[in-house]
Amino acid sequence: MRHPLLLAMVLCASLTACEAQAWKPMELKSSITHPQPMTGLVLWPGEARQRHQTYGETIQLEFSYCLPCKVVKGCRDDGTIEYDWSWFDSILDDVSSRGHQLIARFRYEYPSSRDVDGNRGTTAVPDYIKQRDDYSETFVDNPNDGPTWYADWSNAELQRFTLQFYTDFAKCYAHDARLAFLEAGFGHWSEYHIYATPLELGKNFPSKAFQKEFFEHMSTVMTDIPWAVSVDAGDSHYSPVPDDSTLLALRFGAFDDSFMHKGHELSSGGGFNERCWQHIGKEARWQTGPCGGEISYYSRNDQKSFLSPDGLYGHTWEEQAAKYHITFMIANDAPRGGIATPERFREGSMATGYRFVVKKCETNGAATRLLVTNEGIAPIYRDAWFAVGETRSSTSLRGLLPGEERWVEIPAKGSNIHIVSDCILPQQTIEFEANINLKKTLFLRNNRTTGKKRNGMATP
Numbered sequence: 001m002r003h004p005l006l007l008a009m010v011l012c013a014s015l016t017a018c019e020a021q022a023w024k025p026m027e028l029k030s031s032i033t034h035p036q037p038m039t040g041l042v043l044w045p046g047e048a049r050q051r052h053q054t055y056g057e058t059i060q061l062e063f064s065y066c067l068p069c070k071v072v073k074g075c076r077d078d079g080t081i082e083y084d085w086s087w088f089d090s091i092l093d094d095v096s097s098r099g100h101q102l103i104a105r106f107r108y109e110y111p112s113s114r115d116v117d118g119n120r121g122t123t124a125v126p127d128y129i130k131q132r133d134d135y136s137e138t139f140v141d142n143p144n145d146g147p148t149w150y151a152d153w154s155n156a157e158l159q160r161f162t163l164q165f166y167t168d169f170a171k172c173y174a175h176d177a178r179l180a181f182l183e184a185g186f187g188h189w190s191e192y193h194i195y196a197t198p199l200e201l202g203k204n205f206p207s208k209a210f211q212k213e214f215f216e217h218m219s220t221v222m223t224d225i226p227w228a229v230s231v232d233a234g235d236s237h238y239s240p241v242p243d244d245s246t247l248l249a250l251r252f253g254a255f256d257d258s259f260m261h262k263g264h265e266l267s268s269g270g271g272f273n274e275r276c277w278q279h280i281g282k283e284a285r286w287q288t289g290p291c292g293g294e295i296s297y298y299s300r301n302d303q304k305s306f307l308s309p310d311g312l313y314g315h316t317w318e319e320q321a322a323k324y325h326i327t328f329m330i331a332n333d334a335p336r337g338g339i340a341t342p343e344r345f346r347e348g349s350m351a352t353g354y355r356f357v358v359k360k361c362e363t364n365g366a367a368t369r370l371l372v373t374n375e376g377i378a379p380i381y382r383d384a385w386f387a388v389g390e391t392r393s394s395t396s397l398r399g400l401l402p403g404e405e406r407w408v409e410i411p412a413k414g415s416n417i418h419i420v421s422d423c424i425l426p427q428q429t430i431e432f433e434a435n436i437n438l439k440k441t442l443f444l445r446n447n448r449t450t451g452k453k454r455n456g457m458a459t460p
Helices: 002-021 045-050 052-058 086-096 156-173 208-221 272-281 317-323 342-350 438-450
Strands: 028-030 040-043 061-066 072-075 081-083 101-106 138-142 146-150 179-184 227-230 253-259 291-295 328-330 356-363 368-374 385-388 405-410 417-420 434-436
Touching: 028 356, 040 045, 040 052, 040 342, 045 052, 045 061, 045 086, 052 342, 061 086, 072 156, 081 156, 086 101, 156 179, 156 208, 253 272, 356 434, 368 385, 385 405
Parallel strands: 040 061, 040 328, 061 101, 101 179, 179 227, 227 253, 253 291, 291 328
Antiparallel strands: 028 434, 072 081, 138 146, 356 368, 368 405, 385 417
């Protein structure tokens, strides 16, 4: 008698185990209500501070130029650079106090700027380099941009420092959630050009050999901080990138400092910007690095009008953002034009970056799995995970391209399904869209089983 009883118990246990292992649909509802972290339209800190009450929730990012000379205090005899990062940290603290993250761009040249020492056009090269006998800057009173001093790129220490600076920067800020992206480059505003000044590679602009070394070095040290260079690096007059397949294969993003200006597109009869986008990334740069920039200042009205429903120079913001897979775009003057109301600014921000949608949600009693797609126009460039409570999935959402699907499994069951990331601020939330109705799912499943119909609609 004991054998049949034992067999029944084994069969019951087996059935219970099989039932626990079977994936069953779960109901899940969620919506996206605001611009997502690390995406959207961008203000400078001063403007963001002034407009925080009205525009604070329409943005996730702020932008600032940053000066190496403000954080470098000297260099030891063994070549160790001495830093005081408090100046940069104060910028990060200010931006993050509003629940936003920083896009930082370190630069050497800025025509007419007085922010280094009060004199117009002073470079932001650290003082210890400027004091060397073998270092000599050049000066041009640029008729368009104003007085400009140029870093001396023939100097070996400037080259060494530039590489070491980004190595040290990455060590300090690779996991700092206050920083979203880093922009880098050379020339005026680090935008990979110098205007109304004769270009001298290896003197007032880095040699192509050093630029190649710089790109390769950045790809080695900036593995955790998404970084970008100006699309003007697609101009072979300045840059080695468009003619070097090794450099083109590196993972970096691109920013366009005159986005949507009158001659931006090839179809407009100009097209320099569009050609640079093509040359620097073969139209796929966005798949591995963030793409963004700044709305054009070529006309006083470009920034103020680009969010118009009628568009700008024949193209709408949403159209151009999708074409270039934009993740962020500086639009500091837009709120001053009357068109970019807070609601329109929010819409413009939400037209950028990633947008996660859960298409399926299932559980086997011990774990939860989701079928996730990206309905945005760009991937997320830093790690983020679906989680139940404190338990994360092992699969990151990083790099999920628009239109792609990815199964993620969380080794826990529960209704508290959300997205977590170590790369965003505590005040920020990555949202997702889901409208999975369990009754509707069962209804459709029963319909497939019975095949009954009423008035052309399937019924159980």
